Amino acid sequence: MLTYPTALGNSVRPSERHYRPLDAVHTTDSEDGAGSLDRLMHFSGIVVSYARNAEIFGEDEAAESLYKVISGTACTYKILSDGRRQIGEFYLPGECFGLEYTSKHSYSAEAITDAEILVVKKSAVMALAGRDPAVTRRLLTLTAIELARVQDRILLLSKTAQERVVGFLLEMARRMPTDNAIDLPMLRQDIADYLGLTIETVSRTLKTLKNHAAIDVSTRHVVLRNRLTLSRMNG
Amino acid sequence: MLTYPTALGNSVRPSERHYRPLDAVHTTDSEDGAGSLDRLMHFSGIVVSYARNAEIFGEDEAAESLYKVISGTACTYKILSDGRRQIGEFYLPGECFGLEYTSKHSYSAEAITDAEILVVKKSAVMALAGRDPAVTRRLLTLTAIELARVQDRILLLSKTAQERVVGFLLEMARRMPTDNAIDLPMLRQDIADYLGLTIETVSRTLKTLKNHAAIDVSTRHVVLRNRLTLSRMNG
DNA sequence: CGGTCTTTTGAAGTGCTTCAAAATACGTGG
DNA sequence: CCACGTATTTTGAAGCACTTCAAAAGACCG
Secondary structure, X not given: OOOOOOEOOOOOOOOOOOOOOHHHOOXXXXXXXXXXXXXXXXXXXXXXXXXOOOEEEOOOOEOOEEEEEEEOOEEEEEEOOOXXXXXXXXXXXXXXXXXOOOOEOXXXXXXXXXXXXXXXXXXXXXXXXXXXXXXXXXXXXXXXXXXXXHHHHHHXXXXXXXXXXXXXXXXXXXXXXXXXXXXXXXXXXXXXXXXXXXXXXXXXXXXXXXXXXXXXXXXXEEEEOOHHHHHHHOO | OOOOOOOOOOOOOOOOOOOOXXXXXXXXXXXXXXXXXXXXXXXXXXXXXXXXXXXXXOOOOEOOEEEEEEEOOXXXXXXXXXXXEEEEEEEOOOOEXXXXXOOEOXXXXXXXXXXXXXXXXXXXXXXXXXXXXXXXHHHHHHHXXXXXXXXXXXXXXXXXXXXXXXXXXXXXXXXXXXXXXXXXXXXXXXXXXXXXXXXXXXXXXXXXXXXXXXXXXXXXXXXXXXXXXXXXXXX
16 A cells, blocks of 8 residues: 655645535534634644545554544554454544544554644643643543444444445435535545455445445445435344 | 343342452542542442343433442443344443443443442532542543443454454453453353354354363353464454 | 253355456546 | 556455354253
């Protein structure tokens, strides 16, 4: 897998795809500290542009920062000893990752499209958290949301190939601004590595769904045609 | 599956198995609020005894309490529409569960052996957290640890049956007080539902490991004979 | 000791993977 | 803007790991 050079610094280079405008991100003040944390991130963070396939951080590196996707898509992953790659999660614009509380990262992260990522030192976040309890509460909320999401993935991974693919599509549709249309930022191989399937199985399953008139699918675009059918297929 | 009657109240009925003495639990004061939270739980919580297979809470019930295992073993689980059960996690003495930040539980919990569970109202925890920021930090730490554990499970579930069983045994050994001897509190069916396998595959895989002199295994007891072999089998 | 629950074992079936290759999409230089 | 080379996706056929179904063996409890 090629690794493209990484552009560092506060540059604001246009990226390939924008899924959600930044101003759609939740920035209002609330008792869970969303406002304070969000303001801190945008104030003390720097925007870093990553080319497609560029590594954002590596496993076992010091975990010093929090990350928020501005544009493009990132993912976390681990390489197993047999060479297979398991993708932990995809991160779309507005979503945060790097919420680990160990000193080293336990997985790697990379940009799967050209992407702009807001990078904030954890030390800055922790300093603010010391002054503003709402920030700690916000971090707790974000971590709990991530936990719930990962627990859902465990359910997904215990299902059949068709249920996994359907679950993936429904989840992506939920997280995208458009209702039934999905612009897939990732390759079939990424989907396969996310769902614990092979690329061939993903391809064949999408075709089956298309043949059952449940979806329309082209290389990078999916339209959910029949949510009722899909929900029934979702186990 | 039978559901046994649940004994409610502050009773202290002896339970089947004790894996770790309570005083081995981390109770020292520290900057992450472990001490404050722990004292609160033991001060304002009540100990409830559950018989084997008794439900501790059900999916969609209001999530009003935090739980800490005193003795015995509990697990969280979800029933899929096809009737299969996916176990989310096992909880051994000293471990906490119910760390959800939604108003309703998104999974069920039950005692898989007779068990004593310390039950604490979230409202009490949150009240303390409002006065003592260290408690919120402690909750954040506990949630982050749970998150890391679930992320590891995702890796486990993307592996072969043998790797899953080996990973399960190594993980259980790590969490038990004894080094290489494991007293399994759960049935083969529970292990199967945890690993996303069938009971037959679990049984056959344990036999294979035994035949390779990697473990000794009887119904409820496992001894890790050769950790090097096991580690190599762990993917 | 008898009944029930649990685990093991065997044999056949199947869903996903693997291997191989064709078809299609994509990016780039001419 | 087209043509070419590369990357990605699709399709086909065979293999295999795990499941399913069935039944025997063993463990547990009153």
